[in-house]
Amino acid sequence: MIELREADTARAMLRQTQVFQHMKQDDPERYMKLEGLCSRTYFDVRDVQQSQNLLPPGVAFDLFRGQAAGQRDEVEAYPQALEHEVKFAAKSHPEVARFSPDGTMLVTGSVDGFIEVLSGSFDGSVRVHGLKSGKMLKEFRGHSSYINDAIWSMDGCQVISASSDATVRVWDAKSCECLHAIRPPQAVSGAEASINSVLLHPQHPDQIIVCNRSPTIYVLTQQGLVVRSYQSGKRDKGDFVAACTSPRGEFIYGVAEDNTLYCFSTKEGKLEHIIQ
Secondary structure, eight states: OTTTTOHHHHHHHHHHSHHHHHHHHHOHHHHHHHHHHHHOSSOOHHHHHHHTTSSOTTOOEETTTTEEOOHHHHOOOOOOSOOOOOOOOTTOOEEEEEEOTTSSOEEEEETTBOOOSEEEOSSSEEEEEOTTTOOEEEEEEOOSSOEEEEEEOTTSSEEEEEETTSOEEEEETTTOOEEEEEOOOOOSSSSOOOEEEEEEOSSOTTEEEEEESSSEEEEEETTOOEEEEEEOOOSSSOOEEEEEEOTTSSEEEEEETTSOEEEEETTTTEEEEEEO
16 A cells, blocks of 8 residues: 555554554554654655565565565666667657656657656646546646646655746646746756756655756756756757656766766766766
């Protein structure tokens, strides 16, 4: 239930079922760890494993191998070479691509059609569609130009959208109210930069990673304050066109107009590696 973000159901099971009441009496420390997991707004399977005393702290469990991951598996490293290419037909190029949480699948949205829960559009609106009915359930209006990206917050309570109007907007998923309108820093001279993508920081879910058409990738609070920035260092063809993070958020990757992949360390705050 915690993994599915059904916190209320998980909390009710924890407090009302007999087996957990026995746990509360016999092993109160373990019980309080589960209480803490129910109150979190994010889920990390390693916390559950450690709370059940299945693994020592700092060790993850590989579900596919059926054993604890070794130290080699725990080291997150940036890529050093191109692994694969996925080619598309000339008239069906992808507008957006997302990996599944376990990293085993890649889903793309192309210009010739879409299957989606959350969609960006060319009329400045963001829509939520029902998977079963296929009908539009909600609509968020406020952007004045194309929607280039849209994501859910980790707890599913907010929708965050990025637009060619140079703003990021944070919406209440229930009321459709715009909670925050964020405008990242712009170049001193020139037009406002279109925002290509927006991401949640895996290590800090309350922070937003913003990639706009500029040589800088920004990490912002939901109130628009700059936490950190990463730069390509190039004036000519150094503008970023897309960005993503590594699974645990130790690296931010940015692809620029010079056909270069920049790998930034979120811990050190510096450029670690480039792939051309």
